[in-house]
Amino acid sequence: MRIAWWKWLGMVLIYYTIIAGFLIPVPRIPIVHESVRNQFFHVSMWFAMMTMLTTSLILSVRYLKSGKARHDIIASEFANMGIVFGVLGICTGSVWARFTWGAWWISDPKLNGAAICMLIYFAYVILRGSIEDRQLRARISAVYNIFAWSTLIPLLVILPRMTDSLHPGSGGNPGFNVYDLDNNLRLVFYPSVIAWTLLGVWITELRVRTKTIENIEIA
């Protein structure tokens, strides 16, 4: 069996992220300490989620333009993958918060924004589930995907930057911004973003293929 080069790259980078992520020396930042390693999982999973959801949006736009069933399948599978990364991102963030801030969840624009973002995509999944006709489902969910994304996501990106927050990287907290990012951290952080994104694309590709086969059988 031939495996595409980017899948090999993804596999290697995932191993690299996990092994190097736990072993390399990290800078001693007050409060955060060793938990800074969570950056390779939590932060890069959010990056991967944003990539998945944005790809889903682009495919939804393309579906409305082209009307091809394939675009709809890809859009919905990327949204599903984005949800998986979102849930993982919330879990990793929550565990980190428990040991750094002392609580599983605090009221913070970034955390609440993440939760709202998940609610939107859960609603997207339920909307898809409640329309029987396949073409109608594709069109309506594409419209909702674009509408929800464009009214919400820009605000989720802008609002946390306008208010102070406890979250690393804002409000003067030690964090993962350019000034704190140590060279060692960078060496693992950037590859980890690529690793999770490639893994996501790979899973999505498999799911798109099974969905396409199911579609052919029905039709």
Next chain:
Amino acid sequence: MTVLAEVRHLIRKEIILEWRNRHALNGILLYLVSTIFICYLAVISRQHNISPGTWNALFWIIMLFSAVNAVAKSFIQVAPGRMLYYYTLAGPEAIIISKILYNSVLLAAIGLIGALFYGIVLGNPVSDPGLFILVIILGGSGLASVLTMVSGIASKASHSTMLMAILSFPVLVPLLLLIIKTTGHAIDGLGFPIAFDELAGLAALNLSALAMSWILFPYLWKN
């Protein structure tokens, strides 16, 4: 016919229909009044007054639920044949814009009546009524733009009333937060200039929801 003329005729039609069918309007008003009264009873059963922050949050939660119910009927309870008839008469842009404008007026009216009754039973901490009325009007049109579009989406699916709530609530969160923040300024009464940023934000949100509805609605109805 230009879009503007179509919008004018369609709004006129909405008002005439609503007036002929007054029980729907009365139903929404009764819904609003009984929700407020239940909140009043729930609050005074344990305490005698309510903090301005809670007053503000509770008022907008009541408004949110009333708005969902008021706007839901714009696409959900319409006979499919009648929709088809409208579409032969006017463009999709004119239809969605007229519905949004009509619902904005409806929600502003519901908001003002609700605020009056709410203030009577639960007390009125607002020290800048002018600003509060402005927030109700702007907030009402923001709620109307998002909810009208979502009602169009939900009307195509089964269980549309439940879908209407779950599809719209997360999208409405930034709008509601902004509304509650601005109402907080109206309660504090520190003057109009302090609330200017929030008012501009509200207007911008309204415009963006309106623009997205204008672009996306044509894809919703064509079959």
